[in-house]
Amino acid sequence: MKKDLISMTDLSTEDVWGLIEEARDLKKGGASRMLEGRTLALLFQKPSLRTRVSFDVGMKQLGGHTVYLSPDEVGMGARESIADVARVLSRYVDGIVARTFGHELVVELAQHASVPVINGLSDDEHPCQALTDLFTIYEKKGKLQGVKIAFVGDGNNMAASLSMGALMVGSGFTLAAPAGYQLKEPVVSVIKGLASKNGAKFEMVDDPAEAVAEADVVYTDVWTSMGQEKEAAQRRRDFAEYRVDPGLLSLAKRDAIFMHPLPAHHGEEITKEMMEHPQSVVYDQAENRLHLQKAILARLLGPHRC
């Protein structure tokens, strides 16, 4: 693997499978304190429950330590340049998980850090969640090749990372989004390249029912991502027909699973019964952040890192 995990495009198909297999072993209880004495900085510009806690607990389970740095403490790019934050942190810690607004911030951090930088969500991508989702789908379906993922909602950071990851391992990906909210360049070109290389299908449509037909996975995410709060009222109007409810899920395959990265906005992108729906795997998905990210830490910070 490369030094950093900033985008799904940093990974090869072999890297993705390697992480899934390592996560499966770690989840089975592959006891290891391989990161004994190592420290991970958690540098966050946005709030988090899953990413922060799962990296914190995962690092500690592997024998390491963490330091959490909140938005107010560091003032990335305001109190101090990104380059200096990266260079100084590299003298203290062995790896950095960064959650940023602009994607260019996490790219710049990685350029100037001598230690691995992991994107814990930026405005453009969420690779740790996408890798976790592929692991979860593999656990539930026993395969990834030929699985159809229908993403209903915004062509956002989550849709970008998950679509690229899906196409890398031969899963089909269909996005149903209203006009103006589809995936954009350069992600679309990357996805089309992966689709033709791996023989998997990629589509963007505007009809949720068309997207979920024959789907193995029905996936949604918030309509208003962190940083877009001023657009919330407009987005509620634009996405009103894109809510996932049991009726929409029933149009997918009978054994389709329902996924959401969380946090969920009940009454917006999902109706309240979706979380506890018999086909929902959202809490297993949330748990798997821990296992998959331990695999990332093992690969990037561990003794056998490449």
Ligand code: CP
């Ligand atoms: N899914 C996810 O990244 O959750 P948090 O924003 O709580 O970290």
Ligand code: NVA
């Ligand atoms: N698209 C959401 C994902 C949260 C995990 C956001 O960026 O807020």
